[in-house]
Amino acid sequence: MTSTKTINLKSRPKGAPTLTDFDFTTSENPELQDGEVLLATKYVSVDPYLRGRMSDAPSYVPPFKLNEPISSGVIAEVLESKSTKFTKGDKVIGSLQWKETQVAKEEGLRKVDPDKAPLSAYLGIIGMTGLTAFLGLREIGKPKKGETLLVSGAAGAVGSVVGQIGKILGLRVVGIAGTDEKVDMLTSEFGFDEGINYNTTENMVEAIKSACPDGVDIYFDNVGGEISDAVLFNINKFSRTVICGAISVYNKTEKPKSLSVQTFLVKKSSLMQGFVVSDYEDKHAEGIQQLAEWLQQGKLHASETIKEGFENIPQAFLDLFEGKNKGKMVVKI
């Protein structure tokens, strides 16, 4: 029997989550059964969508239970195996609990190859993050060469990949981010054509118009709120908005209000659609293959913010809402 540190959901946040919503306990791992492995956590993914699971409201993933472990995408190493699929030393990925070690069933685990890509990349650019960017842009954005793509949360995990894929596909790509440093990264590191700092821009409607002189054909939206309101004034006829997230409103205690989108959509015969990567499972393998190919060809650049230490997982998660990450945020254990 092994004991392990565990991070539980202690209370459901009202508004912005705080460290007191998390609880560290020590628990015992049960004895290994056939078909199970004992895992040591290596990398933990922290993602904005986990905020939704901390509330007791129906969503596309069920809510976390109070006083039970939180889970997310995790890379782990097999310490012991009673599975025929995995042997000691294998690196695996799965939706796993926030524990230093844990017993897991072999179903739902997938082997990853540390020689093909850094382990953390499997949580990011060649994992759910990359797939979200690739499939959201392709399946809803339906990009056509020469069109203009606008990305909010552009320096974040998904946004930075969306912009890079946009450039590969021959689009004009403009990104919105919240610091000058991030805006610089958009053009210097990720190859965006232009960046807008929403924190220092007085008139976002005009700033978008100036950066997108031919209007916006595809808006990949990670933030919602006032930034997305400003985009509405710049959408083109037949434009597509991929609603991937709305981090600016996840922590609001009241249902947020913003400009009524209906009149804009009807004037422009425009589409808006919510995107959740899990709806497109039949396209995941193909997507990963494409992303890995672009990564190997040097066309895609993985951007990561890596925090260290199991005890820092909750803080890393909170930092997402302050925009402290550049690219994908992971915690190395």
Added chain:
Amino acid sequence: MTSTKTINLKSRPKGAPTLTDFDFTTSENPELQDGEVLLATKYVSVDPYLRGRMSDAPSYVPPFKLNEPISSGVIAEVLESKSTKFTKGDKVIGSLQWKETQVAKEEGLRKVDPDKAPLSAYLGIIGMTGLTAFLGLREIGKPKKGETLLVSGAAGAVGSVVGQIGKILGLRVVGIAGTDEKVDMLTSEFGFDEGINYNTTENMVEAIKSACPDGVDIYFDNVGGEISDAVLFNINKFSRTVICGAISVYNKTEKPKSLSVQTFLVKKSSLMQGFVVSDYEDKHAEGIQQLAEWLQQGKLHASETIKEGFENIPQAFLDLFEGKNKGKMVVKI
């Protein structure tokens, strides 16, 4: 030379239009040239979308010019012809000016057959109104038998047809309207399964939930505003919202705010798309054929509110925003 009464746009409405925004003048019809016809107006269509054209703002149709005639869908009779396509006595349809008589070029006119359907039906159920209902529901709503369709502005020109087509296609159909009389019509005349009177319902979220126990798969939205906010709490995973109009906000002087749709859309992988019938011209002929067939089979029922008299066209238009019409509003000259 003939002279004719003409209705011009005198001023751009601030908020709700009033009679003083319209101006009656008398003008001379020019002499007929080759390829032209002299027309006597028989029926004039008044439609909510004309409100948008009265403002000086870009939309899917260009704005009306000040002190020039307003135009809309019109059925007219040919009085004189220098066209090889039309002869005296022919009934035609086209986008024509609000004049008792007018000279028009043959292009853009189409002959209609008064023996096949009442003339006014060509402006309504087998015209743009019916096409809007049919193509909006089919192309964006993508109905599947057994699904639940919710329609706002359900007793209106488009809404009443959408609901009837929904029933033909095997959907559960619920409509929202503003008086008990209209709600009665929904079930007794148009075959809706259930109706909701938004003016007498305190909690629209709960009323929709109760009328749509399996949730809303397709929302055909003619109104926008608070009614559409309430619908968001009831949309199903993969639901589709057809944004056909937003009559509740057309007369607002400030850009209206409502619930942020983004979080709802992403939670439900839901789609919202603006629909304008003119974007689907390649499907108009097929649509008219289908609508005419259903009409002849008695599966569709044309509902009209017919006002009389050229001088009453402006008031008929204003009545639309008070919900005084049931079904399609036309003015008979």
